[in-house]
Amino acid sequence: MKRLALFDLDHTLIPTDSDHAWGRFMVEEGMVERARFERENLQFYEDYKAGCLDIDAYLRVALEPLSRYSRAELDRFHARFMAEVIAPQILPVARQLVDEHRKAGDLCCVVTATNAFVTRPIAQAFGIEHLIAVDPATEGDLPEARYTGLVKGMPSFQAGKIVRTEGWLAAMGLGWGDFEKSFFYSDSRNDIPLLEKVSDPVATNPDDTLRAHAERLGWPILELFKAT
Structure with a gap:
């Protein structure tokens, strides 16, 4: 399997x-008004970390630009x-983790609440073909169609990650029972629903809430970036 x-x-x-x-x-690029967007961006980020993010309000602000x-x-x-921001943050230790699963022939997918x-x-960049993310709506189906600033479908956030993952699997004729093991690596308290769904949850660089939850349930804790 x-x-x-x-x-x-x-x-x-x-x-x-x-x-x-x-x-x-x-x-920094002048794509948005500095004072207002910086303030809202920071507040939404703090709300996310605290587990109280209003995902709909956040996406209205994040996708409009x-x-x-x-x-x-x-x-x-x-x-x-x-090139300037993300590439320096893709570290060998994370590439190695992904490559171990890819070389084992595992079906790999990034499941994120950040937009596609x-x-x-x-x-x-990690060599992962499959992505489940917030899908920005477009004015049409052509690849060059402009974004509308709205969301298409259910956001892949909290329990929505389970719904979106199961939909993705079903589209391939698969379900949880078709896998010998299912892993999910996450740092966030917001991902506890999906972590509890898989057979092998791994709290990865966990926030304090997830760390306590993982310790209580005996989940493995992986510190990829401890030295960074």
């Missing part, structure tokens, strides 16, 4: 929050963001 390996992204495979970093990048630019313009911005525009190139 196959094995399934699911990975959160921010503070799990990379020692930073890609969505928060993209917000800072947009501020994408509607201001063509896809070609956004791709140019993102290429610089990857920001995260798809990051998942690809």
Whole structure:
């Protein structure tokens, strides 16, 4: 039987929050109004860490700037963001973790609450083909279609990660029972629902709440970035 390996992204495979970093990048590039966006970006980030994020309010603010630019313009911005901000954060220890699963033939997927525009190139940089992320809505189905600033479908956040993962598996004719083992690596208290769903949860660089939860249940704790 196959094995399934699911990975959160921010503070799990990379020692930073890609969505928060993209917000800072947009501020520095003049893509958004500095004072207001910095304030909101920081508050949403703190709410996420505290486990009380209003995902709908957050996504309205996070996705609206994408509607201001063509896809070609956004791709140019993102290429610089990857080179200047994200690439230095992709560390060998995280690549090794992913590569161990890929070489074992495991079905690998990044499951993140950050939107797909920001995260798809990051998942690809790890050699992971499959991505479950917040999907920004577009004005049409063409690859160059502009973003609307709205969300398409259910956000992959908290229990929504289970729903989205099960939908992804079902589209391939698969379910949890088709896997000998299912792994999920995450740092966040927000991911406890999906961690409890898989057979092999791994608290990875965990926040204090997840660490306490993992210790209580005897889950393994992995410190990828302890020395960073």
